[in-house]
Amino acid sequence: MSGPVARLAGLKVGPAQSEPSGDFGLIGLAVMGQNLILNAADHGFTVVAFNRTVSKVDRFLENEAKGKSVVGAHSIEEFCAKLKKPRRMMLLVMAGPAVDDFIEKLLPHIDAGDIIIDGGNSHYPDSNRRTKYLAEKGIRFVGTGVSGGEEGARYGPSLMPGGNEEAWPYIKDIFQSIAAKSDGEPCCDWVGDEGAGHYVKMVHNGIEYGDMQLICEAYDIMKRGLGMSYAEMGDVFAEWNKGVLDSFLIEITRDVLRFNDDDGKPLVEKILDAAGQKGTGKWTAINALDLGMPVTLIGEAVFARCLSSIKDERTRASKLLSGPTPKFTGDKATFLKNLEQGLYASKIISYAQGFMLMQTAAKQYGWKLNKPSIALMWRGGCIIRSVFLKDITSAYRQNPDLENLLFNDFFNKAIHTAQPGWRDVIAFAVQSGIPMPAFSTALAFFDGYRTKDLPANLLQAQRDYFGAHTFQIKPEYANDKFKVGAYTHVNWTGRGGNVSASTYNA
């Protein structure tokens, strides 16, 4: 034990240790931690490994890590003693109290200037809190999003670090070495302050919910609307994977649709249609509501999972509630082209909404957000990786202050090109009684967003009528009674006097 933190804690300094050799320490030897350690070792770093259940350390060293530059630790004290200073220590444990427990256990054994990184799926307010708490103790905290699952951790994840920026120069080499690469660029850069890294990872997961739901809706309309076989649908996804939709999720959908069970029947057909969720999509939707941002596609994707999960009730409803029977009479090839364009357009809306949310959050929470890097970080190593993200990176590189993705020339043109087919697909779905909530909400958002005068004037009048909530006048109608920017209440019924207006401070 050494250093001001240990001394502050009033703890005894122990016997001298041999010269530490560890470049990087990792706590948490489950699937993510083990793979990230092997990845870092492959990139020339000596990694010190520790785990709550200490027996897993030796098991790991004797098996997966055998012959690699990995050093085991059997206590927190030994873990800290084996790391070069400033210590770079990453936690990859279950998000929640386990992270705080480990932070408290580390504190007596580390020095001011050391770096604690949380790579779990922590909620961003926890990372805000931990950044501030540790900064008061002279410790630099980093909350980093890690995406790409087991395979990503082993061969190159997308890494989204945020927190105390002073830590970045010390961890940049490790992070950018082990991260996925896209066109030779690491899918990792500094995201922003406090919980910004975990925030961006949360939005990434929300967008992932949206992308998956859009793909499921395309599958449903092909299957039930067009009556296509699994083999045919697999071929469509294979074709789409060569165009604007080229992405990991389209690729795995192709493989899933082509995968047959032992009896030769598609396995996916046999899987219970009740979706699970771990909560990051819900966090994104809740945050969007809190910030007043219309992130409708992610919201619909979360609700679609909720609707799917009430399978028993839906089964009863299916016997009581009827709708139209799909009858497709058009040209199949044209419809499939339209479907591809509709999926592309809906995806553009989803990412535009995601960036609107991140932009608002940065303003609200006082973070500096590195927008061009966000799309770059998602280009490789993560579940939503796609060719499409290259165009988003270019859009934000051309103009980091871009107000909305739809204002960029490339995306503006793309959405207008897709628009007619997108509408045809949704119209057919509505006529056929096949739900396409994510496609439809994307189009509704597009139509609302491009509308200068929405019917919210009537809504404001209703609110003022029943609750005296006041309203503002459109500038072109301003006069002595209704001043620009002023909040006015009107006596709508005239009961108790003439129709009158009372004006409040703007």
Ligand code: NBP
């Ligand atoms: P898990 O999320 O399953 O966590 C297992 C690790 O947490 C083990 O090291 C376990 O120690 C430790 N742990 C638990 Br559980 N409770 C603890 C406690 N109260 N105190 C201390 N340690 C505790 O592992 P994972 O799937 O590798 O994920 C690690 C983190 O990375 C999570 O936050 C996860 O959400 C995130 N993540 C996972 C993926 C993925 O694809 N799996 C992707 C991206 C991010 P033990 O061995 O002693 O039980």
